[in-house]
Every structure is written in C-alpha cells, then in structure tokens.
Amino acid sequence: MKHFVRTVFVLCLLLASLPSCNKLGGGPSHGDESENPSYYYLNRFSRALMEVNYLWNEEISSTLTHWDLKADPYAQVHDARYHDAAGNEVDRWTQMIPDYEAFVNGLNGVSSGTYAVNMQLMYADETRSQIVAVVLYTYADGPARKAGLKRGDVIMKVNGATMTVENYSKVLSEALNGAPVALTLYDGRNVTLPAAVEMYENPVGQARVFDCGGRKAGYLFYSSFTLESYADLIEACRSFRQAGVTDLILDLRYNTGGYVLTEEMLASMIAPEASVRAGELLATEVYNSFVERYLERNGLDTRTFFRQDFEFTGSRGEKYSFSTADANIGCQRVFALVGEDTASASEALLCSLKPYMPVYLIGTKTHGKYCAGIVNASSEYFEEARKSGEFSAREAEEAMKHASKAGLYLMVSRYADKNGVTLSMPDGMTPDERLEENPLDGFQLGDPEETLLSRALAHCGYQAARRVKVQRAGAPRPRLEPVPDSRPKEGYMVKLGLPHE
Template identity: 25%
Template sequence: MKNFTSSLLFSVVIFLVSCEKNDGIGLDPTTADEINHFIWKGMNTYYLWQEDVPVLADNRFGNLGELYAYFRGFSSPESVFESLRFQPELTDRFSVIVDDYVALENSFQGITLNSGMEFGLVRYVNSNTNIFCYVRYVLPNSDAATKGIQRGMIFTTVNGTQLTDTNFGNLLFNDSPNYTIGFANYNNGNPTSNGISISLNKAQLQENPVAISKIITEGTKKIGYLLYNQFSSSFDGQLNAAFANFKTQNIDELIVDLRYNGGGSVQTATYLGSMITGQFNGQLYSKEIWNSRVMNALPASRFVNNFTNQIRNVDSNGNVTLNESINSLGMTKVYFIVSSSTASASELVINSLSAYIDVYLVGRKTVGKQVGSITLYDSENLLRNGKNLNNKHAYAIQPIVLEISNKDNQNHPEGFTPGTSLPGIELAENFGNLGVLGERSDPLLDRTITYILTGAKSSFDLKIQPFQDEIFNSKLASPTSNNMYVELK
C-alpha cells in the first residue's frame, strides 16, 4: 500500500485559489465560518463524488465572503457536511463528520470509551418496537469481564427502561460513565426478565483485534483459526505473529473469522491477504479509483496495492514504527466466517483473494462497502500535522474518497452472500445458542469445520432460530463504524 503524501495536496491546492483569491471578504469570519470553509475545502479537494455536487464546484464561490455567507444559512457544521454529501444513504452511505478527532484517531486503533462489552441489537419476534441486546464478546480485564458478563447473555433494559428502536441510542451510547442493564432469558426471541441486573462503568479501553488464534486438530487435519475484529495497524505485529505460529505448525486449512469485523486500514488488509497467501508477492491485490482531480495529479502506480512480503509502517512524521517480514502461508483456499456486520476492509480481503485462490464463506450476507475514506483536518494542507492546524475546534471529516476493486475490476457493493456470491453456507447466528468463540460449541465455527472435513453444505442437524436481523451493534456507535481508510502522510 502506497501512502498518499502531502505533495498531493500541494499539487491540487491550485483548485482552491478561486475561492481565496479575493481579499475583500466583506465579513468578519467566526470559528463556525472557518469550520465551514474547511469542510468545503476538504470535500472540494478529495470527495469521490465532487463533480456530482454543484456546491462543490471550483467556481461556486468567488471569494471567501461568499462562501461564509452561504454556509451561515446552515445550523451546524454537521448540517453543512450533510448538504455536501451526494445522495446520502443511497450512493454515499458512509461519509461522516466528527467533532472530536482525537476520539476518531483512537477508534482507528481500537481505543474507545466503553465497559468492555460488545453487543448486537435485535427486535423481539413478537414486537415491532422492543429491542433486546445479545453479548457478542467481552474484552479481557474490562469492567464487564470483572463483573461476569459473558458471550450469549441477553439484556433488555438500561437503568430500568425497556430498550426500543427509538430510545436505544440515548440509553446505550450516551456520555454517562455508568449504567445498569437488566438481563433476560432468550425465550425464542421474545426475552423475559430473569431479575438479574448489573451496573457497568465505562473506561478508555484498547481492544486487541487479534482476539483468538489457535490450532484445531480434527483427525489428520490441522486447522488454523483466527478471530480478527478490526484492521488496526497498531496490531499488525500481533497479526503477523499469529501467522508465524500457523506457519510453524504447518496448518492444512485456515479459517478467518470476520463476523464482527467492520473494517479498518486498507494497508493492513493488504498485509492480511499477503499472510494468507505469499505466492503472489508483487502482484496486484487491489486498485483504487479516486475523483478525477486526484487521479490526474498522481501517477497510476499510486492507486494500486500489491501483495507484499514486508510490513513497513510509518507514523505521520515518516518514522518507521514496524518493519518485519510477513509470515505467509501459501494457502490455495481459505474459509471466512462472515455476518451482516462484516464490512469494508473485511470485504476487501475476501474480494481480492477470490481473484487468486478458492474462497469459501460461512455465515450471513455482508454489508457491501466497497468504498474507502481518509481523515481530513482543518489545516492548510488538510493533514493532522499540517501548517496552521486550527486549534479553535476539534472537527475532522471522514469523506468517502475512493472505490476499490480486485484485479479483475470486481467489487460487491451489494455484499457477499455465502453460497451465492462465493461458495459456502448461509447460516445465521442463533442468539439463543451462541456457544463459545473458538470452540466447536460455536455453531458457525462447528459448521465451518464440518464443511472443511466433509464438503457438506446441509445444515439439517442445526436448530435454526426464528429469522431475526440485527438493527445495530455497539461497534457502529464508535467514530470509525464500518470504515475502510487509507492514510495521508
């Protein structure tokens, strides 16, 4: 993965001159004006659909005064940003603005304020409004772990109030440092209270996304299993170490569990694909399409990501933070466990590898996010370490700037459906019987192992739950959400 450098910004900043050329602003700029100008400048420069949004045209404003006056008609920076998105929720489903870029940066590295409990939200079978939560997993050494919260637990109330599709955001994802949850029995998707309640405290926690890495021996086969929950560059070394163990143990098959992985770094996704394979070093892994301004500013080589045999990470100042050889397995097939929470960089790995080796999926249809973003700040060159970073506010924008595909120009904006998009088995998690992650008591893992051993796709031996879709999950409340990003350095 080639990082986009600040030279790009200097090569395209000429397009912004038309808006800054007139000294006669005619208005005394406020902090809100400065934020609005930054939002417009960032979207004008990098937004993937810049040419489709008339307000983002280079000649839309004759000077800064006109720009300030126009955006003073909006109530907030958020409303300004929303006005610049192209067909929100239809075409651009993922661009975001945040008012605390430190929280955003932390989230990219798995650092969030939470109790250590990750969970999904599901409607009751017999109610259109009531919601229950099921615990997906618990972070080690967190308050939730200390208080005995375990995977598979069901809770329905927060501070004594029943969760619904209209109040869960305020109850679960507010700024309060503590809350009390009331537990229930699953009862076939219509939970009933069991009288147990637990109070939880939030803290700044960093999740190691390399959650489980182990060898499962079945007969003569050694099966490597990796539960990987975020493409976070801070843990590239741990990810590579997991593959070193797989390589030393000479595994026969590999299962990568991405069911709770909403994405992350494109560079880390390239590393993971290179760890799984190795025989394609230097060949095309993925390619990117940016807006015409960016594509014309840089050589074509800057928009391709190749398989690699080396991890080389640098910080925003160009200092090398990790430099080591990749532990590659040379696999010719791989099994992914996926779900409706599998997105962006996870889908990138599936898509890129499917052009080279046999890829099998077990689980549910994935999100369908074939586009990526960058973080832009209010500085002269839009970088975090750029000149004159505005210290009057902490806004940053995370606009969609690229579409990404595999070597065959394929991507799947509709998501991957196991057994349809790629070979595999479509099977949902049973919220009443989640089992233990990494053990065969987990129905999805058990079914994947059976698939490996026998090739059988039938799931007649499983009791399938009433059909229930998640409406939200705790990771979607983090600043990164289902984000796939590249880094400007």
C-alpha cells in the same frame, strides 16, 4: 497523516493554477465569519478538501460551487454526499467528525470510557414492545469480561429499568455513562458492570487450530484492522504456519474495517507465498479524474503489490517497521464468516484474495463499502493554509480558536482486485452459503459447535463430538428478533495518504 495534509494542500493550489485543472465552479466568497466562526472555518476546510480529493467531486460540482459558508458544516457535508440519478445515496460514509482525536483513537482500537462489550438489541416478544440486549462478544481484560458477561447473555434490565421501544435509547444513554451499571439477566443473575475504562480493545480475539482428519484448520477471530494489531496477527499466522494449517477460517462477522495497511499486511500472510514473494499485484484503486492526472504526472502508482516488509508512519507520527516473511500461513483455502457488519477493509481483503485462492463466504450479505477514505484534521489544514498564505495570520488564529478539534472522513478512492473487479459494489458481497448467525445457540465464539464456525469446520472435514448445551439456571432462552438498524452500519477503510514515492 501530516504528509497527506500537505499533499492535499498542494493539490488545492494546483487545482487553481494548472490550465488543465480548472476550479469547480469558482466557489463562494470568503465573506464575514463573525456570525458563526466555527461554521465558517469548517466549511472552508471541508469544501476545499471535497473539491480536490472527493471521489465524486465532479458529480457534486454544482453543490460545491454553491457551498454556504454560514451553514451547519456537519449537515452540509452529509447532504452533499453523492446520490445517483434516482436519488439513492451512493456515498454513505463521508462525514464531518466533531472530535478528530477521539475518532483516530477509535480507529486505533483505543476507546475512552468503554465497557469493552459488543451487543445486539432485540425484541423480547411478538408485540415488539420490550427490548433486550444480547451480548455478542467481550474484549479481553475489559469491564464486561471481568464482570462475567459472555456471548449469549440476555440483558433484561439496566439499572433496574426495563427497556421498551419508547425508552431504550434514553435508558442506555443514561446508564452507560462511565459509571458502574447494574444488569439483570434473563437467567436470573444480577451482574454489576464495573466502571468504564480507557483501554486498547485487542481485535485479535482468538487464534486456534482444529485437527480435521488429515487437514488442519486455523480459526482467527478478528474484529478490526487496527495498526497496533500487527504483532498479534503475525504471531497468530506464524503459529498457524508452524501447525501446518491448510484451511483458514477467518471470522470477520463483526469486523467493520480499519486501516488499509493492516489489510495489506494480513493479505501477505494468507495469499500463496509464491505470489507474495514475487510481489504480484494485490489490488488497484480508482480516484477522481484530477487526482488521477496529478498522480500520473508525478509517476505515482495507484496499484498495490504484495510485500513482506512494512515501514510507515502512523496517523500520530508513530513509526512502524516489521516483516511478515516467516508468517505466511501456507493455507490452501479460506472460509470467511461474514455478515452485515463485515465492511470496508474486510470486504477489500476478501475481494483481493479471491483471484489467488478459493475464498468461500459463509453467513449473510456483507455491508457493501467499496471506498477508501482519509481522515483529515482541521487543525493541520489550517496550519498548512497559514504557511501557504491561503489564510492570513489572523484567520489561522481564529480558525484554530474556533474549529481546531474537528476532522473530515473523506472518501477518496474505490478499490478493486487485480482484475479491476469490486465484488462488494454496490451493496455487499453475497455469501456462497447463506446462514444466519445465532448468538443464542449456547456456544461461544471459537467453539466448534457455534453456528457459523461449525459449518466452516464441516467443510474442512472436522468431526465434532456432539455435546449437550450447558444452560445456566433459569427459564429457557426466549426467541428473539434483532431490532433493525440498532447496530452501527459504518464501515471504515482508512488510508494514511495518497500514493507517494
């Protein structure tokens, strides 16, 4: 990350000095920061980065020219995001971040004050007046799993309160504040959710092998492309290789993305081994015209090639070094379980693999995030500005005092496969076989009779022994309908920097 911030600042200086790269408009004067110093410095930070590296910087050049240093920077960045000629929001992801450290922790899979459970809000009746929460999955060793919560559990009351359309947001925000929570479930059980904890939520939830009558299917449930998950991914793929897996069932239905490097690493273990060892082209990227010219002048390649040896520095300066040489699965086909939460790095992985092998999508349409972004820390920008002379010592001190915690998640590139095709653009990848997932089907993730997995296994030749669903005591499960837009629709595809030698 520090490498990238320095690169950004160098690009800012080049933008002002190179004859062929004029400033967009000329920009606002620095003015007086006394009215709201936080707004002032965060606006200087966000405009400088958007002017140089934003994928659509030319399309919003007029907005950047009239950037208001006194405006709310969070609202201003949101409103500046690129819209097409018809007014449709194209960029749905660039955003100011109030707490850079917490944001990066989340990308790394470390959550502070988490109950380690993923839920879906649903209407409990046809009148759409009562709201319930349905458990989708829990993380190993987290409070929710320790309390006995499982996929399909229906939460009717939270701390004794019934949730309605009018109050559910207030009920949940007041209850899920880190303290233990009393839950009343539809099946009559009363469950106490232990206090929230800070923990690493391991995204490698399951890895198991199914015998499919002469073929072997490996099932991998993966919920986020964190950097720290590399070891568990390598272990899972190595076990698939040793088991002779021919078909990979990759469950990305809840995977909203993560780090590009992790996506590249996983691709190296799924794609045909001969292509990986030969270092063939995995993906391409498109940047704005100024960045493209800068990279071309410096002989920097925007293409990504398969590799097996990885060595890089993480966002906090941590060193990573590992190899996937003995972990290529050797599979012949990929069946991907997808849905509206399948986004960014998940979509990029599937898009990049398709030219190399059959990739069959089962589920519903994916999110449709086709951009990669970089998370920029305001504190690092201010420090670089001081060193270069862009900020005086007093300005740098004031900036650090009032605006050093924030960050900017900025879209910088569009990805494509080796042929230049971006399958998730503009609004997601359409599944080959449309099938709604059903968390109330009575089976856990990884169970061969779970709705999406059973369909993938059928394609692999698996013959399931039909079982009677085990229903806990109480009335049958209700017919529920998801509450629209009640789950986050963010997608993350995070680069650690621009291409460099």
